[in-house]
Amino acid sequence: MIDCIIIDDEQHAIDLLKEHIDQVHFLRLVGTTTDPVRGLTMITDLRPRLIFLDVQMPNLTGIEILKLIGKDTYIIMTTAYKEYALEGFEHAVVDYLLKPIAFIRFLKAVNRLWTFHNSTQLKNDQDNYVFVKTEQKGKLLKIDSRRITYIEGLGNYVVIQMDDHRKITAYLKLKELAEHLSRMGFVRIHKSFIISLSHLTAIEGNMVRILNETKPIVIGEAYKKEFFELVNARLLSS
Known part of the structure; x- marks a missing residue:
């Protein structure tokens, strides 16, 4: 199971992601917020393994949040602007989803993450x-x-x-x-x-x-x- 949170300043975008997450057995949504500053606190308090992170937000952008959090967290960027994809990938994000996010595209991203997560977990178990x-x-x-x-x-x-x-x-x-x-x-x-x-x-x-x-x-x-x-x-x- 992968605990995840959503940080997006648009509630309707959060609602759509929640619907997608509910259909995936290995994802567990533990928090959402439309306030990116509150999102930083949630990351510290809830310690999610995966963050669905919007790029364009007031006060604090998704890219700025990326620079403030640890590299052990999986990040899937979400935005309506595909021109931000390159900068997101420079920060080693898992994937980049364009809004409105179709379920089949969402599923492709999280399935790839699940495969990577399991292989990493297996290696850690073997090493320990x-x-x-x-x-x-x-x-x-x-x-x-x-x-x-x-x-x-x-x-x-x-x-x-x-x-x-x-x-x-x-x-x-x-x-x-x-x-x-x-x-x-x-x-x-x-x-x-x-x-x-x-x-x-x-x-x-x-x-x-x-x-x-x-x-x-x-x-x-x-x-x-x-x-x-x-x-x-x-x-x-x-």
Whole structure:
């Protein structure tokens, strides 16, 4: 399912797009507005994956909105003026629909987007999961690495802490796991711990805080230099 919003200063244009969206099973309309400034707030609040964006609007044009929002959002431009198409495509929009928008043309645009979205999602899934051997003989468990908060090594096995508080025991060496997960945003900070940088919330002296965990994890002396080099590379200072 792709959540979408419509930003268009003409209500009748919004109504037509709503009719089209209602006929497409993978689109879910979460908001509409005729005010482009309000549209910017909606983008922040609702975080839609797709925006149907009019070009010609008072106070703020669609092209100006394009320049203000992140590049992770799909954009389909809508307008009665085809001469704006080139500038829209320069901003990597998905498609450009001329008003009045026929359903068959609308369907062609969103179907192409759906195909691209699914292929991208599949690639992301392939890049972010691992299989581990569990305590049960012959059983392999698929784990989404994005949901791992930290991993504790206990000799010949590890305990993987998930963001929903599940603990998964797997028969692996921490060193082997650290090498494999390093490309996925994990870093070893202690002989017994690997942490997820995306779940790291604070650094307090020689300890780190992990999301949803009450106890901090100590940074081992042997790993301190490499860890703080990584932190300093992202440190903002005046």
